[in-house]
Amino acid sequence: MQKYKIVVDPDLCIGAASCVTIDPNTFIMNDENKAEVLDHGEAQGGPTYEREIEMTDDERETLIMAAESCPTLAIFVYDETGEQLYPDM
Numbered sequence: 001m002q003k004y005k006i007v008v009d010p011d012l013c014i015g016a017a018s019c020v021t022i023d024p025n026t027f028i029m030n031d032e033n034k035a036e037v038l039d040h041g042e043a044q045g046g047p048t049y050e051r052e053i054e055m056t057d058d059e060r061e062t063l064i065m066a067a068e069s070c071p072t073l074a075i076f077v078y079d080e081t082g083e084q085l086y087p088d089m
């Protein structure tokens with residue numbers, strides 16, 4: 001398992017919800033029609049646009065697919081060292 005930081009920029013999110021469709025364990029729509037980040041289906045510590053999560057390689061692949069599906073590139077993924085994995089720099 002490795003730790004990843006996942007960030008949704010609410011100013012970029014247009015509520016298309018494709019991230020939720022692809023990775024409902026990690027994303028959920030809030031009342032403002034923005035995606036928030038879950039920890040394996042749980043909103044531990046309350047709703048948030050930013051969260052650090054431990055993931056298996058399979059879970060990370062699903063997460064990256066969800067980020068790739070976002071039409072406005074509102075989802076950012078960083079590894080433990082702070083390197084940005086998505087979108088590619």
Ligand code: SF4
Pocket residue numbers: 008012013014015016017018019020027034035069070071072073074075
């Ligand atoms: S796919 Fe992008 S725009 Fe759509 S809800 Fe997710 S973060 Fe927001």
